[in-house]
Amino acid sequence: MGWFLFIVLSLLAFHFPSEIYSLVPLCNHDDASALLSFKTSFSLEEHFFADGSCESYSAKTESWKNGTNCCLWEGVSCDTKSGHVIELDLWLQWPSSLSTFDLSYNNLLSLTSNDGGRYTFSDLEYLNLSSCNINTFPNFFSGLKILRSLDLSRNQIHGKIPKWFNRMGKDTLSSLDLSHNLLTSVKYLSLSWTNLGYIDLSFNMLEGDIPVLPFSIVFFSVSNNRLTGHISSAIFLDMQGDNFSGSIPKTYLEIETLETMNLNGVLDLGGNNMQDTFPIWLESLENLEVLVLRSNRFNGIVNCFKLNNSFPMLRVFDISNNNFSGKFPTTCIKNLKGMTVNVNNGLQYMKAEKHSSRYYDSVVVTIKGNTLELERILTTFITIDLSNNRFEGAIPTFIGELKSLKGLNLSHNRITGVIPQTVGSLNNLEWLDLSSNMLMGEIPNASTNLHFLSVLNLSQNQLVRMIPKGNQFDTFQSNSYQDNQGLCGWPLSKSCHMDKNQSTNSTTFEHNEQFGFGWKPIAIGYASGRVFGILLGYVIFFILKPEWSIRFLEGILNQRLSRKRRSRS
Structure with missing residues (x-):
């Protein structure tokens, strides 16, 4: 019985591999030769870590050997019918134990020569050469007639983009990533690809005018460059860090040419x-x-004010560090319907529907007092930042309706009035900065309902009375309240026992005022009544002189005269 099972298992072992390999197409001979020639232009180097240690890892091209089926090589995909190479991915494979990934130290592959004229990959559609230490554009790119996606990001490609670059995948290219290189000019980049939707030129040294974009564009990033000019049509615009100057013309985003996106829009x-x-x-x-x-x-x-429903989907509203002035932008904020509904969809990121595998937008924001760059934006990241401007007026009470708000920064403005009680309704708020304004009154007790609040800054205002206690407010330090001369209580060194009775009376008056019966109406009524009484008496006794008043006075005088006569007698 044992020998029988051994024979059966042996037959199965030889049978299944043959079945599997029969499903893999036989590589085209010309494509295999081109790949082997292409491999010779790469040199394998060691990987040096920040601590000084080094270790060698094998690249995907080590499986490329003469006499074997190139469709089984790592990083190579073939058409199932013709056997032509249609996809080439040379992104390096890293071991599962690697916990720190720092691109600034990765020099595993070096493209040392540019003798690429003999390479022909006529059926190649997807090419990923990211982080391969390439310093020039390989000439064989010009022969990639049906290329759909090209990723050359995080290399050392320098200089100008060549003229022949525009002939690559002229009718098919939809995604182009040249970010994190040393490119200096886009003079010959015409962007004439008819289906191009994703372009990333960020983190280069590009100068000159921004190229004219096709109407098919969905994502365009030129952040951290030295470009000038303006853009005619785009949905995702990322120009952060450029030396872009001048005003924003309306043609910057022509409304009639914008493509409608269901998931995201980033400006x-x-x-x-x-x-x-x-x-x-x-x-x-x-x-x-x-x-x-x-x-x-x-x-x-x-x-x-032009539309009744402005910015209904807005989740991040950041206009900080400008010279805006005038009243608090109530008309804009009250329409932010996207901030009024609690969002609880887990760790999902904003992304474009058509380019979901490529798009992770980044923005620079101030979070809990620190300026950070978010490489990907969570759908639950909902903030308003109006700091470092010259806004005036009071904080509107409807601010409490923005239930999904995570961060609110109104610091360094000229905001007056009191902190509205409705702030206590912002159940998801994690950081609140109202510092360096002219806020008065007490800190509302409702603020202690903010169970997720981890950063609070109310410093440099004119707040008074006792600091609320309980929940998160027991964790904040004195720097959250400094330079408010009227504040007292923990964590400040100023005690509130001297103002306890005053605070109690004030609370009673404020409670009565809610029902229209405070001390102000009483004082006004008393003063008015006294003045009215004096004037009425003067009119009656000295101007009108009615008969009953004369008789009343004559009677008083007669009584006094009679008393004097009796006393004399």
């Missing part, structure tokens, strides 16, 4: 030198979810 113009008023026409973008105008020179008032 990030942060960190430039733009000088303009608030672009009110942006409120027409119904699907805009992220609006970042931070760190520019925008000025004037901020109003949203």
Whole structure:
């Protein structure tokens, strides 16, 4: 019986591999030769870690050997019918034990030569050469006629983009990533690809005008460059960190040419030198979810009055570090319907529907007092940042309706009035910064209902009386309340026992005022009544002189005279 099972298992062992390999197409001979020639231009180097240690890892190209089926090589995919190579992915395979991944130390592959004219991959559709230490554009790219996606990010490609680059995948290319290189010019980049939807040129040294974009564009990023000019049509715009100057023309986003996106719309113009008023026409973008105008020179008032439902999907509203002035932008914030509904969909990121595998937008925001760059935006990340402007007026009470708000920063403005009790309704709030304003009154006790609040800054205002106690308020330090001369209680060194009775009386008066019966109406009524009484007496006794008053006085005089006569007698 044992020998029988051994024979059966042996037959199965030889049978299944043959069945599996029969499903794999035989590689085209010309494509295999081209890949082997291509392999010779790579050199394997060691990987050095930050602690000085080094270790060698094998690249995918080590499985590329003459006499074997190239369709079984790592990083190579073939058409199941023709056997032609249609996809080439040389992204390095890292061991599962690697916990730290720092691209600045990875030099495993080096493309040392540019003798690529003999390489022919006529059927290649997807090419990923990210982080391969390439320093020039390989010439064989010009022969990639049906290429759909090209990723050359995080290399050392320098200089200008060559003229022949535009001939690559002219009718098919939809995704192009040249980010994190050393490119200096886009002069010959015409962007004439008819289906191009994703372009990432960020983190280079590009200068000159921004290239004219096709109407098919969905994502365009040129952040951290030195470009100038303006863009005619795009949905996802990321120009953070450019030396972009001037105003935003309405053609920057032509409403009639915008493609409607169901999941995301991001407009990030942060960190430039733009000088303009608030672009009110942006409120027409119904699907805009992220609006970042931070760190520019925008000025004037901020109003949203053209539409009744402005920015209904907005989740990030950041116009900090500008020169905006005037009243608190109530008309804009009251329409932020996307912030009024609690979002509980787990760790999901904002992304474009058509390019979900490629798009992870990044924005620079201030979180809990620290300026950070978010490489991916959680759908639950909902914030308002109006800090470092010159807004005036009171915080509106409807701010408490923004239930899903995670962060609120109104610091360094000229906001007056009191902190509304409705702030206590922001159940998801994690950081609140109202510092460096002119707020008065007490800290509302309802604020202790903010169970997720981890950062609070109310410093440099005119707040008074006892600091509320309980829940998160027991964890905040004195720097959250400093430079408020009227505040007392823990964690401040100033005790509140001297003001306890005053605080109790004040609370009673405030309670009565809610029902219209406080001390102010009483004082006003008393003063008015006294003045009215004096005037009425003067009119009656000295002007009208009625008969009954004369008889009354004569009677009093007669009584006094009679008393004197009796006393004399």
